[in-house]
Amino acid sequence: MSTTAPIIKVDAISKSFGAFKVLDGLSMQVMPREKLALIGPSGSGKTTILRILMTLERIDGGHIQIEGEQLYHMERNGQLLPADERHLTRMRQKIGMVFQLFNLFPHKSVIDNVTLAPMLTKGTPRAAAEKRAMELLDMVGMADKAKAMPAQLSGGQKQRVAIARALALQPKIMLFDEVTSALDPELVEEVLNVLWRLCAETDMTMLLVTHEMGFAHDFADRVLFFDRGRIVEEGKPDEIFRNPRQERTQGFLKKIIAAGHRV
Amino acid sequence: MTQWSGYLGLIVQGALVTIELTLMGSVLALIMAFLAGMGRLSRFFVLRALATAYIEFFRGTSIFVQLFFAYFVLPLVGLELTPLQAGVLALGLNVGAYAAEVVRGAIQSIGREQYEACIALNLGRWHGMRHVILPQALLVMLPTFGNNAIELLKATSVVSLISLADLTFQAQVVRAQTGNTMVPFATILVIYFILALLISWGVRSLERRMARGLDGVRV
Numbered sequence: 001m002s003t004t005a006p007i008i009k010v011d012a013i014s015k016s017f018g019a020f021k022v023l024d025g026l027s028m029q030v031m032p033r034e035k036l037a038l039i040g041p042s043g044s045g046k047t048t049i050l051r052i053l054m055t056l057e058r059i060d061g062g063h064i065q066i067e068g069e070q071l072y073h074m075e076r077n078g079q080l081l082p083a084d085e086r087h088l089t090r091m092r093q094k095i096g097m098v099f100q101l102f103n104l105f106p107h108k109s110v111i112d113n114v115t116l117a118p119m120l121t122k123g124t125p126r127a128a129a130e131k132r133a134m135e136l137l138d139m140v141g142m143a144d145k146a147k148a149m150p151a152q153l154s155g156g157q158k159q160r161v162a163i164a165r166a167l168a169l170q171p172k173i174m175l176f177d178e179v180t181s182a183l184d185p186e187l188v189e190e191v192l193n194v195l196w197r198l199c200a201e202t203d204m205t206m207l208l209v210t211h212e213m214g215f216a217h218d219f220a221d222r223v224l225f226f227d228r229g230r231i232v233e234e235g236k237p238d239e240i241f242r243n244p245r246q247e248r249t250q251g252f253l254k255k256i257i258a259a260g261h262r263v
Numbered sequence: 264m265t266q267w268s269g270y271l272g273l274i275v276q277g278a279l280v281t282i283e284l285t286l287m288g289s290v291l292a293l294i295m296a297f298l299a300g301m302g303r304l305s306r307f308f309v310l311r312a313l314a315t316a317y318i319e320f321f322r323g324t325s326i327f328v329q330l331f332f333a334y335f336v337l338p339l340v341g342l343e344l345t346p347l348q349a350g351v352l353a354l355g356l357n358v359g360a361y362a363a364e365v366v367r368g369a370i371q372s373i374g375r376e377q378y379e380a381c382i383a384l385n386l387g388r389w390h391g392m393r394h395v396i397l398p399q400a401l402l403v404m405l406p407t408f409g410n411n412a413i414e415l416l417k418a419t420s421v422v423s424l425i426s427l428a429d430l431t432f433q434a435q436v437v438r439a440q441t442g443n444t445m446v447p448f449a450t451i452l453v454i455y456f457i458l459a460l461l462i463s464w465g466v467r468s469l470e471r472r473m474a475r476g477l478d479g480v481r482v
Contacts, residue, residue, distance in 0.1 A: 056379050092385040103380035106477055107398050116394060117384035149476035169384065 005068060007032040007173060007205050008053070013062030015048060015229075022048045024229035025062070030205055032172075037216035037237070038209045040226030041252055046209045049226075050175040053207070054097045055088050066094055066173070093121075096171030100178040102158040104150040104165070110137065111146040114165045121169070129168075136164040139201070140194045156187030160194055167198075174198070176208040188212065195219065213256055217241050225249045267446070270437045274447070277433030278454055284350050284419045284429060285458070289412050291355025292362055296411075299359065300366025301392075314363065321360035327421050329353045334425045346427035350419070358415040362408060369403035370396060402473050409466030413459045420455075430454060 008030040015023040023045045030036055038046040051057045053064070055071070063080075064071040073080040074087050083091070105113050114133035118124040124132070137143045140160035150158055159179055166174065176195070180188040192215050198204065199219065210216050216223060216237065223240040225233040225248075233246045244250045295317075302314030321329070334349035344352065373396050381391030423432035430451045437447035 054383050056382055089385060089387065092382070097383040099376065099379070099383075101376055103376040103383075105377070105380070105395055105399075107402075109476075117386060120390045120394065121385050121387070151477060166383070 004032060006030055006065075007034075007067055008207075009063075009065040009068075010049070011063045011065070013052070013059045013064060015045075015052065015057065015060050022229050023052075023059075026230060027062075028224065028231060028234075030173075030207065032205055033203045035199060035206045035219055035221045036208065037220035037223045038207060038226060039211075039213070039216060039223060039240075039252075040232075044226035045229040046224075046226040047177055050097065050177050050207060050209055053173070054095055054175055055092060056097075066091060093169065094171055095173045095175065096166035096169055097175040097177065098159070098162050098166050098179050100181050102150075102155070102162045102182075104158055104162055106150050108150075109146070110142060110148050110150070110153070110161050113150070113161060114168050117165070118168050133164070133168060136167050137161070139167075139197060140164045141190070154187060155183045156190045159183065159191045163191075163194055163198075167202075171204065173205045173207070176206065176210070178209050178211065180210070180212055192219075211256070213241065213253070225252065227252070270441065270447070273433045273436060274430065274450055274454070277428060277430040277451070278458075280347075280427065280429045280432075281416070281419050281455075282458065284347070284354065284422060284427075285412070285416045287347075287351045288354035288358065288415050288419070291351060292357075292359040292411065292415060293408075295356060295359025296362030296366050299363035300370070303363065303367045304370060317356075318360045318363050321356050326353060326357045326418055327424070329357055330421055330425060346422065346425050349425060350422040350427055354415055354418055354422075357418070358411050361414070362404075362411045365404050365407045365411065366400070369400040372403050373399050402470065402477070405466055405470045405473070409463055412462045412466070416458055416462065417455065 006029040008028075010026060010028045012025045012027050013023055014021065014025055022043075026045065026049065028049075038049070040046050048057060052059055053066075053071070059072060063073065069091065070080065070083070071088075071091050072083050074083050075081075105116070108116065111130060111133050114136060115124075115126065115129040118129045118132065119126060134143055134146065137146055140163055142157060142160050142164065145153065145157065145161075150161070153161065163179075179195075180191050183191065192212065195206075195208075195215075196219070199206070208216070208220070218237070220237050222234060223237050224231050225240060225244070225246070227248050233240060233244060233249045240249065241253065244253060299314040299317050302310045303318070305311050305314070330349060330353040333344060333353045334346065337344060337349075377395055377399065378391065381395050386395065419429055420431040422429055423435065426432070428436075434447040434451045438444050441447075
């Protein structure tokens with residue numbers, strides 16, 4: 001066992017939407033540089049945990065620590081108080097997110113999408129921000145489209161720009177929420193290749209919610225199987241995909257395979 | 264035979280006053296629209312309440328009464344306004360109240376995913392509004408703003424009632440002096456119509472310019 005501290009520590013969090021309990025006392029830990037795949041049926045809470053880590057949803061109970069610091073709480077005189085906007089802003093600097101539907105800014109060119117946040121939030125001068133943006137766009141294979149508008153791009157291209165945009169803020173943790181689910185099958189590969197490249201060239205911690213079981217198997221260090229707001233089973237990809245112990249995991253994988261996904 | 268050329272000068276002067284009123288009223292309306300429209304979406308109750316009160320009050324009372332209030336009642340409490348100032352104030356506040364709802368609706372029409380991208384990129388409320396939400400919302404507002412501006416242009420005719428020499432006022436002068444009703448009113452009818460056309464045309468070309476690139480057509 002390594003002695004490094006976890007970069008993410010989720011402790012007994014719960015979250016409900018109305019009467020529907022999405023997360024029910026969920027706890028998990030993620031180590032620095034770990035690549036984690038979150039799988040499970042829809043409504044199982046796997047996307048919600050990403051959204052909570054990005055502060056897009058608030059928790060009803062429990063605690064989350066990022067690099068040993070409370071995400072939703074501030075320590076004042078030994079007491080834990082709810083975090084204010086300033087605290088959240090500081091904590092968010094550690095985290096980036098890529099969305100299923102890309103969420104690019106349609107009124108801004110590709111390069112402006114990438115430079116906007118560094119220029120506004122870090123005060124990076126335009127020239128430096130654009131230089132960095134071009135490096136990132138080059139990394140995702142989109143440098144030749146820097147001047148294009150998002151509406152001129154295919155889904156896969158949009159998603160690669162969205163990845164570059166999130167990388168521009170140099171987060172330590174990247175959250176990928178079903179980043180290939182909205183893509184035509186022939187465009188999935190180009191986005192997954194970018195993820196492989198990130199894995200090889202950066203030491204970011206990566207959490208992926210995905211339905212690409214083959215990719216999850218090859219890419220992840222660890223797989224978490226979610227069902228009904230809890231982690232039902234977790235382990236190395238081989239254990240989860242080849243020898244799932246839990247009945248619900250077996251049932252889920254059977255359905256996925258029946259639907260034609262490669263494992 | 265009436266000497267129409269002399270009267271035409273009066274009408275042109277009236278048209279200039281109408282245009283001046285429309286432009287100045289629109290500027291005030293635009294400022295009020297953004298203040299009140301964004302005020303209604305504020306986190307702070309006091310701002311929301313102020314914005315709502317302003318909108319409901321100025322939409323819910325007649326512009327005619329508002330104008331008379333500005334011109335005849337405000338002096339009683341020591342605020343003397345010229346007819347032009349009173350006209351701009353009443354028109355701007357009245358149309359601004361309608362346009363505020365346009366601003367609010369347009370901001371709310373921008374999808375949640377854009378707000379979420381702003382949070383994920385840590386832009387903060389102000390930067391997100393200024394650089395992401397408003398530029399997109401503006402495009403939604405524009406066509407209705409065009410309507411509002413035409414409404415404002417047409418409403419300028421009420422200022423003739425406080426003796427501001429706009430188009431309508433001058434048409435009545437011509438009518439009184441010549442005894443002819445048809446010619447002066449037909450003339451200003453056409454002029455109002457042309458001014459309104461200019462506004463629609465201006466707003467449409469602005470819309471086209473702003474929409475460039477959004478639809479995937481090469482810029």
